[in-house]
Amino acid sequence: MFITFEGIDLCGKSTQARMLVEYLQSRKKKVIYVREPGGTKISEKIRHLLLDKDHVEMEYVTEFLLFSASRYQLTNEIIIPRLKKKFVVICDRYFDSSTAYQGFGGKIDVKDIKSVNKFATSGLKPDITFLLNITPQESFRRKKIMNKAGDRIEEKTLSYYKKVVDGYMRIASSEKKRFKVIDGTKNVNDIHQYIVSVINRNI
Ligand code: TYD
Numbered sequence: 001m002f003i004t005f006e007g008i009d010l011c012g013k014s015t016q017a018r019m020l021v022e023y024l025q026s027r028k029k030k031v032i033y034v035r036e037p038g039g040t041k042i043s044e045k046i047r048h049l050l051l052d053k054d055h056v057e058m059e060y061v062t063e064f065l066l067f068s069a070s071r072y073q074l075t076n077e078i079i080i081p082r083l084k085k086k087f088v089v090i091c092d093r094y095f096d097s098s099t100a101y102q103g104f105g106g107k108i109d110v111k112d113i114k115s116v117n118k119f120a121t122s123g124l125k126p127d128i129t130f131l132l133n134i135t136p137q138e139s140f141r142r143k144k145i146m147n148k149a150g151d152r153i154e155e156k157t158l159s160y161y162k163k164v165v166d167g168y169m170r171i172a173s174s175e176k177k178r179f180k181v182i183d184g185t186k187n188v189n190d191i192h193q194y195i196v197s198v199i200n201r202n203i
Helices: 013-026 041-051 060-084 095-104 110-120 136-146 158-174 188-202
Strands: 002-006 031-035 088-092 128-133 179-183
Touching: 002 013, 002 095, 013 031, 013 088, 013 128, 013 188, 031 060, 041 060, 060 088, 060 095, 060 110, 095 110, 095 158, 128 158, 128 188, 136 158, 158 179, 179 188
Parallel strands: 002 088, 002 128, 031 088, 128 179
Antiparallel strands: none
């Protein structure tokens, strides 16, 4: 089973992904956690290129293709081989991040994004995607509380994040079966219980 977590920065998806990994490990399931961009030696190097604040000159198509290159490597080096070995693979962000950030939030035609996404995943799709939904204002509020300095992509404006959030909702409503949309302002444990109930229904 291939499970992904999506949402804007500080929506809580990484916490939930880790809690799910621990839950599945406690149930003696074979499970692996990976994150995007990253997850392999090559993909982690690409991650540095992507998030480095010095790279102000990075063209948006370059950015998208780097995310895609990282994804192809992760998919073929880790995700597909583990799925073949019957692992539950949990991925923190996957191609929906590109559709939401570079497509709906950015300047690239969503149709082009979708066709590269297919190519960069060897056609693989998650079985379930949990989308933790928070407003851009909530994301900014959390960032302030955590006093977190943003990376190159996180240093964007409220209106950009609004487009990303709306984009995520559009993607989710076009694939209702795959997507589970969760109110990210709910209590962490309640969200976890809901996620576990969905997994147990599907595993
Ligand atoms: P990261 O520090 O992993 O953020 P988070 O913990 O919120 O996942 O940084 C990843 C950043 O890259 C994040 O701002 C989202 C962005 N991103 C894209 O714009 N497109 C993509 O395809 C992916 C995978 C990430």
